[in-house]
Amino acid sequence: MLLLTCPYCGVAAEETELAPGGEAHLARVGPEGTDDAFHAYLFEKENPRGVHFERWRHAMGCGKWFHAARCTVTLEVFGTYPAQTTEPPEHIRAAISAKRPGWTWRDLA
Amino acid sequence: MSEPASALGVARAEGYVAVAELPPQGMISVRGDLSEEGVAQALADASGAALPGVRGITHAGETSLAWMSPDEAMLFCGYDEAEELAQALREALTGAHALVANVSDARASFELTGARVREVIAKLAPVDMERFALGEIRRTRLAQIPAAFWMPEEGRLTLICFRSVARYAFDLLAKAAETGAEVYAR
Missing domain, CATH: 3.30.70.1520 (Heterotetrameric sarcosine oxidase)
Known part of the structure; x- marks a missing residue:
């Protein structure tokens, strides 16, 4: 079972209280983008074995979207952070580095 | 002007914890x-x-x-x-x-009274009811529906959910609070 702490209301919410929102930190490709770029934005998602960044919504609780960094192998959660950011904050990256030295995810490391 | 009516006509169920629908609030x-x-x-x-x-x-x-x-x-x-x-x-x-x-x-409200209200809610929501504090409100999932509840005092709990699912919520609570459905013998 996955327990994620909502950064807005502080509840250690069980998975059934949350709604998954897919991969985090995607930059939307707008009308000015090429077909290839739009295709990549829509379909080319990360599916890593290990460190992953995801969007979740506290759907049955305070209703807020937030981000979570976790390991897809062990379900270990490295941390959760608010949605108003385009990349993981420093303390989240440090927490991952402490437990998974040498981790990479897209162009992050 | 029409009279305001609660969703279930202030339904009530007696079990080891009493479940009562509250009048419109x-x-x-x-x-x-x-x-x-x-x-x-x-x-x-x-x-x-x-x-x-x-x-x-x-x-x-x-x-x-x-x-x-x-x-x-x-x-x-x-x-x-x-x-x-x-x-x-x-x-x-x-x-x-x-x-x-x-x-x-938009919503229906219920009141649960009895020494073991925490146990009844613990059956239905993913909340650690042993540590649920007075003065706290928790929005969560009650079986398949969103709900929120708080405890005005020990042994009394108020719960709100959307009016459209009032019957579901009431039946759920009444079933969980039925006499004979106690989890721990005391």
């Missing part, structure tokens, strides 16, 4: 940044209760003020007072980035 939803001083002050003035902290609910007589999310508060009052109170809040919040809506008819 005034509820005012306020959206706006609660950390903004103007919004916080308007809410405190309207309710007479102190502004609750994160996941908190405060009471002042018949009026309660609940923290629903960082930008949402819910004010509970008498059904007949709701429209007037909402209008006063609207005026107090003029100029602020906020929205006030009288949502009294």
